[in-house]
């Protein structure tokens with residue numbers, strides 16, 4: 001377990017997702033598909049967030065953005081019963097349309113919890129790693145900026161992974 005990842009996780013939970021304090025959530029860096037930056041799974045009531053090794057050098061703010069996204073999934077999924085959860089997972093695996101709706105509503109939930117700027121920071125940093133996100137993955141930069149009523153992120157900021 002990475003100490004600093006754990007610190008970031010605890011902080012994001014306390015600030016944006018306090019109802020998750022009662023859950024057991026572990027976090028660690030690990031090997032994931034190149035296009036999967038963050039991933040969570042659940043077994044016997046324990047949650048585990050895996051952060052792709054390629055993000056070891058990522059700024060804290062970008063990590064907060066990705067972690068808040070996983071927590072926004074967990075806050076929703078943890079309310080489902082076991083059967084409902086299995087159905088949701090099966091639909092997620094099978095249907096691109098379902099995945100897209102799920103990812104976009106997860107981003108929306110994250111913004112409601114105050115972690116929109118960090119989501120922007122994450123997407124900007126991902127660009128520096130040449131990872132591109134489309135509408136199929138969730139909200140795109142311009143949609144998030146519009147929701148935050150920020151000016152659009154400029155190309156130079158995106159390239160540097162900076163976000164104010």
Ligand SMILES: [Zn+2]
Pocket residue numbers: 069073103106
């Ligand atoms: Zn997601």
